[in-house]
Amino acid sequence: MRIANLAGRLVLVTDTGAVDVEEASRGQFGPDPTAIYRQWPDFTAWAASTELPSGRPYDDAELGAPVPEPGQVFAIGLNYRAHATESGFDFPVEPPVFTKFRTSITGPVGDLALPGETVDWEAELVVVIGREARHVAAADAWDHVAGLTVGQDYSERTRQLVAPAPQFSLGKSFPGFAPIGPVVVTLDELPDPADLEIGCSINGEQVQKARTSDLIFPIPVLIERLSAVLPLQPGDLIFTGTPSGVGGGRTPKRFLVPGEEVLTWIEGIGALRQRCVPGTPHTTASTS
Template sequence: MRILTYRLKDSKEAYQVGFLKDTLIYPVDTLKTYIADEAVKQLVTSDPALFYLQLQSLPALKAALEKASQSIGIKQESIEFGPVVTRPSKIICVGVNYLDHVKEMGHDVPKLPVLFSKFSNALIGHEANIMGMAKSDQLDYEVELACVIGKTCTEVDESEALDYLLGYTIANDISARDLQKRTPQWLQGKTLDKSTPVGPVIVTTDELKDPSKLAIRSYVNGDVRQTSSTDQLIFNIPTLIAFISDLITLEPGDLILTGTPHGVGFAEKPPRLLQSGDEVVCEIEGIGTLKNKVD
């Protein structure tokens, strides 16, 4: 299944949850009419803040999606994409986690995952504009595979870690390198308002079963900047979930950004950083394409 948040274009309404099937978006509230079990139907909500807390309704929604008439579907050109999770309780990011990126940055291979955080103010959706250059003139792109937690997990074993995932999405960890580097802590360069696109959809684990060898790429104005595979991850997804959940209880809707491969603009000689008007496209095999422009 492919889950997203959206609202109709030119609408000021809150984002709601929908499902992408073929080229159409099916609203959760409309799919409810295809669910016969009243108890399950009562669990279903289109509010993104609550939807990820009630994922026991997902099998019924999957069955409803199979039955649904195309007449209730909405064309993509009619909607504005939101961030696939609008207000996660936690956004945990992993730094220097691709072997090829560690080499280009001149770092030692980390012995433990390098963690930092973001906040929900940073999140934007597919085709939304990345915040402008007012705060930083050293904006960099970073395509990343992101994991969405599906149920509460704490002290999870690696062998069971993937059972706690809802699915996977794409993130662009836009980094303000000047702000990131001016102190030993990276936070101020990593969570500026409207700086982190996530989307366009969450692909659930029943559809994307193996995240270990996915092609991952980024482009700026059509020029290939990053091209790699998730087999370059130093700490794979089960390891990350086990490590993080040993420290922090993860909850439904939480995001884990797993790191970026080589090819970031800051590492180029001379650096090739983003400018106002640039279009950044991030692609991950099995998920799709995340596209955004810099204001």
């Protein structure tokens, strides 16, 4: 399945277009794109046994975040060796974890308001949890995944790295800093969900390209490590980390400026597209 949020309503994307789930199921499932993950076994059983009607055409600009209200958002740092190296860190022995606050989540296409002069890009594969995971072994972890989507972990590096204590979660949570989409793709739709090409370009210039099989901590290990500490709930998101090629790792450093377009893609899932526009400037200076 390819699950999307079309103008705030849960849809399935087929070869013919978008099928409204509430209408197709005759009310068995509601229109809320996030709620469906709490009904995941029933929903997948219905979808597998139902002949869907023809879908309607739509424009990508109508798509919202396919999971607009996750309960928890986990983000993993330094999960590709080349990115750890370009960032000046040793390879981690445990997944470095932070969050992107929920209000930063947005849809796959739109404007990205730049709050400062050091906004960076980070293409990421995002996991959507479909079944509660608590003390789950890596060998069983895929059973708890509803699907995968594309994400961007936009980062305001000045806010993120302000001394003396870095503010990763704040620096990565300005409005629009967590676009996801365009769809959530279930694992059966992908030849190998553990090995997908991922990339990012700016104004047509490729700046990142890798394969998700290069992850230091693969998806099953991330679920094992996270679920050993706290339960992962249906609809939770895991941003799995970014490959090398970010602006802050370049010499000289390169950051986003108004007028640039960022295209982020993952094989078999789709692409995000943001146009950079001026935003409200922020300050990291203390007033106390």
